[in-house]
Amino acid sequence: MNCQPNLKALVYNCTNNNQICLLCDTPAEQAYPLCVACEQELPWLADHCLRCALPLPMANLTCAQCCRRSPAFEHVVALWHYGFPVDTLISRFKHNRQWPMGRLMAELLGHDLQHRYAEGLMQPDLLLPVPLAKRRLRERGFNQAGMLTRWLSAQLGIGCDERLLLRTRETPAQQHLNAKARRRNLRQAFCVAGHTSLQGRHVAVIDDVLTTGATAQAIAEVLAKAGARRVDVYCLARTPKPGQM
Template structure:
């Protein structure tokens, strides 16, 4: 596979010459080296759920005690400033250039991971929004990220395989127990989806408690998927952790 930077769209480079964060000169992506270095990169983390940890390559206590239905989480950043602000502006204010920048950097992160041995998935599946929530927001940020990843990494995309069939309050602000209750019957698999034996990757913006990832991965595994990974922009630390 060619280097990701070598495959970036000429139009994207032509129309975004400067850093979107400090407005200084950009580089291969519309972010300067200084701003890129100051992002909250996720270094030590759980080998399964990507929870920020002091060590690298080991599973956290929760994953050892109760292994999740997903196999691995890939995220370039810890959810902290300024990534948290960039995601919020993309998700809730429709700042698509910021979302595209984050999506391209996630694609670059995954490209490196694939070269380091992470297996390529058979398809990308965005986390679905309920129809009412989609009408209210006007777009599904997970779907946009999945489309960008599919295009940049040349991976198949299945946008309609996962369905949100019950709507509830937004997950943001709910504790872990409330998140589980909110999502217990929220998702379904499209009847035309053929997932048996496949390695699938669910795409979302942020992994917080992992509840959404848990229910979607469990749904896919019960339908016969061989492996389910999670690709997201950022992973939140435990409350109280830096």
């Protein structure tokens, strides 16, 4: 059964020329439904870890965790730190089915990635969404990471596969777990479909928010075992450490 929504119809307002800002309801006067004033007020991610994008007080540093244990993924790209109003936009997209919010954020992430590719960031061969557990997919009716992946795939001209990466078992929700518990919770939670080989391929994993990096780490390890030569992570927002912001 296909639970995914008809994206073309649902995001019509995001492709209409006479666009209204989705945050303040004034004319956007831009190619996407966000006015300049609201765009400037978003919590753009500034100084951050060169590896996992954790917000840091200074630029060009690697966080202590990545120094102690090099992650299985190579690089994280995140547009914002997880603060107001981005946290509200993501929640409305994910829990209230407000698709234009997700479409807008995906478009802004796509613009950022195009700029980074032009500046030398290696472009991946394939985009893969973080999969949802079957029960949660039935409850929600869609996978927000899958929607982001399809939008980015079309914008960037990079292929995507929503069936290659699978969640093999149900896991408790991660929101209220600490980093150690999250890692334990995700042991053997993912696999690559069938005997798929990713030998020599550069893969980017797509998600909405990166919190501790436990999910990204678990998936990157699985993809590396399947032969991927490099795994990057693209997400909308990165959470700071508790009390950091």
